[in-house]
Amino acid sequence: MLIAIRDLHRVYQVGTEQVHALNGVDLDIEKNEYVAIMGPSGSGKSTLMNLLGCLDTPSQGSYKLKDQEIGTLSDDELARIRNQEIGFVFQTFNLLARADAIHNVELPLVYAGVKHEERRRRAREALELVGLSDRMKHKPNELSGGQRQRVAIARALVNKPSIILADEPTGNLDSATGEEIMIAFENIWKQGNTVILVTHEPDIAQHANRVVRMRDGKVESDAATERRIARAHA
Amino acid sequence: MNLRESTGIALGALRANKLRSFLTLLGTIIGVASVIAVISFVEGLNRFVSDKLINAGSNVFVVDKYGFITSNEAYEEANKRPDIRMEDADALARGVPHARMVVAQTGSVERVRFRARHLDGISIRGRGPGYDVIDDLTIAQGRHITDFDDQHRQSVCVIGPEIADELLPGMDPIGKIIRVGEQSFQVIGVTTVKGKMLGQSQDRFVIVPVRTFLKYQTSQKSVEISIKSADQASLPIAIQEARNVLRGRRHVAPGKPDNFGITTADTWLEFYRTLTGGIFVVMIGVASIALVVGGIVIMNIMLVSVTERTREIGVRKALGARRRDILTQFLVEATTLSLVGGIIGILLGVGLALLVGALSPLPAGVNVFAIVLGIAMSSLVGVFFGSYPAFRAAKLDPIEALRYE
Numbered sequence: 001m002l003i004a005i006r007d008l009h010r011v012y013q014v015g016t017e018q019v020h021a022l023n024g025v026d027l028d029i030e031k032n033e034y035v036a037i038m039g040p041s042g043s044g045k046s047t048l049m050n051l052l053g054c055l056d057t058p059s060q061g062s063y064k065l066k067d068q069e070i071g072t073l074s075d076d077e078l079a080r081i082r083n084q085e086i087g088f089v090f091q092t093f094n095l096l097a098r099a100d101a102i103h104n105v106e107l108p109l110v111y112a113g114v115k116h117e118e119r120r121r122r123a124r125e126a127l128e129l130v131g132l133s134d135r136m137k138h139k140p141n142e143l144s145g146g147q148r149q150r151v152a153i154a155r156a157l158v159n160k161p162s163i164i165l166a167d168e169p170t171g172n173l174d175s176a177t178g179e180e181i182m183i184a185f186e187n188i189w190k191q192g193n194t195v196i197l198v199t200h201e202p203d204i205a206q207h208a209n210r211v212v213r214m215r216d217g218k219v220e221s222d223a224a225t226e227r228r229i230a231r232a233h234a
Numbered sequence: 235m236n237l238r239e240s241t242g243i244a245l246g247a248l249r250a251n252k253l254r255s256f257l258t259l260l261g262t263i264i265g266v267a268s269v270i271a272v273i274s275f276v277e278g279l280n281r282f283v284s285d286k287l288i289n290a291g292s293n294v295f296v297v298d299k300y301g302f303i304t305s306n307e308a309y310e311e312a313n314k315r316p317d318i319r320m321e322d323a324d325a326l327a328r329g330v331p332h333a334r335m336v337v338a339q340t341g342s343v344e345r346v347r348f349r350a351r352h353l354d355g356i357s358i359r360g361r362g363p364g365y366d367v368i369d370d371l372t373i374a375q376g377r378h379i380t381d382f383d384d385q386h387r388q389s390v391c392v393i394g395p396e397i398a399d400e401l402l403p404g405m406d407p408i409g410k411i412i413r414v415g416e417q418s419f420q421v422i423g424v425t426t427v428k429g430k431m432l433g434q435s436q437d438r439f440v441i442v443p444v445r446t447f448l449k450y451q452t453s454q455k456s457v458e459i460s461i462k463s464a465d466q467a468s469l470p471i472a473i474q475e476a477r478n479v480l481r482g483r484r485h486v487a488p489g490k491p492d493n494f495g496i497t498t499a500d501t502w503l504e505f506y507r508t509l510t511g512g513i514f515v516v517m518i519g520v521a522s523i524a525l526v527v528g529g530i531v532i533m534n535i536m537l538v539s540v541t542e543r544t545r546e547i548g549v550r551k552a553l554g555a556r557r558r559d560i561l562t563q564f565l566v567e568a569t570t571l572s573l574v575g576g577i578i579g580i581l582l583g584v585g586l587a588l589l590v591g592a593l594s595p596l597p598a599g600v601n602v603f604a605i606v607l608g609i610a611m612s613s614l615v616g617v618f619f620g621s622y623p624a625f626r627a628a629k630l631d632p633i634e635a636l637r638y639e
Contacts, residue, residue: 108553
C-alpha cells in the first residue's frame, strides 16, 4: 500500500474554538491509482491534501506513506519527504517569476542536492515530457497559462516522486486548456505514476478512476468512476 | 547550497531598482568609505610624517628652554626658567663628545625689502654653521654661512628660492643687499627648491648667522640648540651628556627635574601618533554609526522582501527546502546586498584617498588591510542584520505561506 490513512483527525484552534477539519478519515491508495478528491469548501479536502502532501501533520490518527509514519517526523524530515515523494501542482502554478522554465523545473533537484549538469539534464527531460522543449529559456510571464501549468507539472515530475498531488490544476485555465492539462495528467498516470487530484469540478473529477467525496471532515463516498469502468471494459 | 542562485536573486533585485538599492546601501557605503578613507589618509600621513621627521632630523635632538609643551600651565611654568644662551651652545659643543654637530638657532618673523618690493611675514632664522645638515638644505647658488660669518657677526644671509623669485625677480640674487627688518644683509646663497610640506612652503625663509641675529635682537635671548649625534646608537649617550652639561651650568640640584627641554623626533612622532589615534577612534565611531544605520536599513528591506516573497518561500518549502535552506538563501541575499555596498564604499574611499593624494602632498596609501577590513565589516553587517529577516523567512509555515496573497 502506497498510502494508508487510519482514523485521521486534524483539529485547528481558531481563537477559543476548536475546528475539526478532519474528523476520522480512513483512506487507502495503491501505487499507480488515479484518484480525485472532491467536496464543497469546508469539507476538509484542503486539509486532507495538506496532510497527504506532508505540509502538515495530523492531530490524531495515522498516515503512512510507503510504510513511513508521517506524524512523528521533524520539519526537516518532512521537507525531505516532500522533496523525494511528492510532486505538487498548484492552481496558481506557483512558478518563480524571476526564473526561466528550466530553472523552475530544476528547483526540487537543487534541494535534493543534485549536481548542476545532472539537474539540467533531468529538467530538460521533464520539460520534453510535457512538450515544452522549445520554451526552456522562457520566463513564466512569457508563457501562456497552459504552458505555465505544464512547467509546473514538469517540476512535479522531475524528482520522480511517489505521488503527483494536484490542487485544482485547471482552476485558472479556460476549459480547452484545462482539457489539455487533464490529458497531460492522464499520460503521466499511464506511465505508472500515482495521481491525486483535488477539485470541486465534477467534470475534472471524471478524468480519474476513483472519486473520494468529502463532507464535514469525513469520507462521504469512495467509488470508481464511469471512466474507470469504461477503461476496464476496453 | 544554491549560493549562486541566492547571489543572483540579490543582484537581480539590486539591478531592478537602482534608486532604492542605492538608498538601501547608502549607510553601508558611507560607513565603509569613511573607514577606508580614514585608514588610507592616516596611514599616508603617518608615512609622510615619519619620513620627513625621521629623515630630516635623524639622530638629532633639540635642547631649548621649553621642551615639549602641551598645556598653558606648563608654558607659564617653563617661561620662568633661565634662558638658554649662546654660551650654553658653546659649552655643549665642547662638553658633548658624542655630538657630531651643535647648531644654535633662533628666529623671528619680519618684513623683507629690496628697493620698492617687500614681502611680509617672512621667517627669519638665526642659525649657526652646520644648519644645512640639520635642516637638510643644499645650496643652488652661492655658498652657505660659515663659522667665520658667525663668529664675526657678518651681515650676510642665505635665502630660500621663493624669496629669490619674489623679491629679486629676474635678477642675480648673489651680492644683493636686502633689508630684513631694520638691518641690511647681503645675499650670499640661495637654496634649492624643497616644495611644500602639509601645504606649507619650505622655500620661504631668510637664514642669517645666529650671532649676527642676536647682536641686532634685544627682546628674545633664549636660543634652541640642535645637536646631531654621531650615529643612532650614540643618540641616547649624547642626550645624557648634554643633560649633564646643562644641569651643571644651570645649577639643577640632583633629584630635581630639568629646567630645560630635550625633544627628539620620537617626541614629536609620539605626540603625532596620539593625535591621529584620536582621529582614528572618532572616525571609526562615526563609521560604526553609519554601518549600524546601514544595517538597519538592510534589515528593513530584507523584511519587506520576505513579506513580498512569502508565497515563493511557501513554494520552495513545498518543493523540499529545509529551514536552513531558506535561512541560507536570505542570509546570502542580505550579505550580497551589504557586500555590494561595501565594495562601492571601498571604491569610494580609495577614490577619496587617491584624490587627497593627488591634490595634497600627502602620500595617501591604499591599504590592503583597509580593503580587507571593509569587506569584512560589510559582510558582517549583512550577516548580522540579515539574520532576523532570514530567521523569519525560515520559520514560515508552508501552508500559510502558500495561501498568502
